[in-house]
Amino acid sequence: MANDITLEWSKLTPLTTEEVNKLNHNGIEGVYRISKKEIDGKFYVIFVGSAINFKNELLTLLAGETGFLKQGGEFSFRYAPVKGEDKRKAIEKQMYKQYAPQYNAKEPVSSLDIKVNLN
Amino acid sequence: MTLVIGLKTKDGVVIASDSRASSEITSNDNVQKIFKLGDHSAIGISGDGRLAMYFLDQIKPNLNHGTGISDLAEQVRKIGKEKFNDFFEHLTPDKRPQLSLLLIGYTLDHKAEMYTLCSTDNFVPRKGVTGFECMGIPYFAEYLLNRLYEPDIKTEYGAEMCVLCLQETSSQHRGVGGEPHVATFSETKSFQEISSSEIEKMKKRAEQFQINQKNRFYPEDPNSGVLSPTI
Numbered sequence: 001m002a003n004d005i006t007l008e009w010s011k012l013t014p015l016t017t018e019e020v021n022k023l024n025h026n027g028i029e030g031v032y033r034i035s036k037k038e039i040d041g042k043f044y045v046i047f048v049g050s051a052i053n054f055k056n057e058l059l060t061l062l063a064g065e066t067g068f069l070k071q072g073g074e075f076s077f078r079y080a081p082v083k084g085e086d087k088r089k090a091i092e093k094q095m096y097k098q099y100a101p102q103y104n105a106k107e108p109v110s111s112l113d114i115k116v117n118l119n
Numbered sequence: 120m121t122l123v124i125g126l127k128t129k130d131g132v133v134i135a136s137d138s139r140a141s142s143e144i145t146s147n148d149n150v151q152k153i154f155k156l157g158d159h160s161a162i163g164i165s166g167d168g169r170l171a172m173y174f175l176d177q178i179k180p181n182l183n184h185g186t187g188i189s190d191l192a193e194q195v196r197k198i199g200k201e202k203f204n205d206f207f208e209h210l211t212p213d214k215r216p217q218l219s220l221l222l223i224g225y226t227l228d229h230k231a232e233m234y235t236l237c238s239t240d241n242f243v244p245r246k247g248v249t250g251f252e253c254m255g256i257p258y259f260a261e262y263l264l265n266r267l268y269e270p271d272i273k274t275e276y277g278a279e280m281c282v283l284c285l286q287e288t289s290s291q292h293r294g295v296g297g298e299p300h301v302a303t304f305s306e307t308k309s310f311q312e313i314s315s316s317e318i319e320k321m322k323k324r325a326e327q328f329q330i331n332q333k334n335r336f337y338p339e340d341p342n343s344g345v346l347s348p349t350i
Binding site: 007008009010011012024035042043044045046076078079080081082083098099100101102119 | 332333334335337338339340341343344345346347348349350
């Protein structure tokens, strides 16, 4: 099935304050997902999100005293710039459905039905 | 169609079912399919629902609950065969409307047991050997229980496992649906149906279980993506 929108996704990037600070997307809207390296050496998505400023959101997650990042391990993230909350939420929902991330408390709500490439 | 599940646990038993009655065109999601027999025995029904209700009304007053579940199965067999021979004497058993029963309860020597009985073979009781039994649309539930069930599961988690099986089957087969009905009892605790608010919590946890494993099929591709993506 053809995608309604084609996104440009970033490379898989280590989720560290240093790497996130390198991002030149301060204030730019986007969707992102965080994955954790498992015993087989592969990264599996454990959290998906969207924000009007995803760089700040990632930095907030990294600075948090609690949360899934504190469990230890190797984390990565990738993101795609997306304008418009409706689109972001729809893409977040699509990612949620595909990756079934264990640290998203509930399914994102979106009335918009669009399909995008997730890689 | 229907899904009825019986499960033996470390400290009791669970009986559960969906609540959908469906015809070719319509469906109703408010049908009771599990029933208390004695304080420590229960029955689940699958098949021709209206016939099942009449059949239950007919046999319940004639059952002696004090002789253990294996004897209860024998009593149901005898009465069931007699009633069906009466109702459908013009049809051979394999041509008669199908009615399946799941009996669960305790033996006189304090063991939980389950029996399945089906009208198509004159209600010959079949004793469960795996610790769980599924009737109606059993395939998804049997798969899940084969993977997940261990005999030392506690009753509260056994109930939750049944809800998971009902949810998963409901998501794949339109003949199974409606609110799950789940009841538990033991040798010392009487038959008690779990409240709808508790069922709702179990459904939420079942949804969580369902999604936890899926990301294993979609690992991140380390080679995809660009250095500086743009809109």
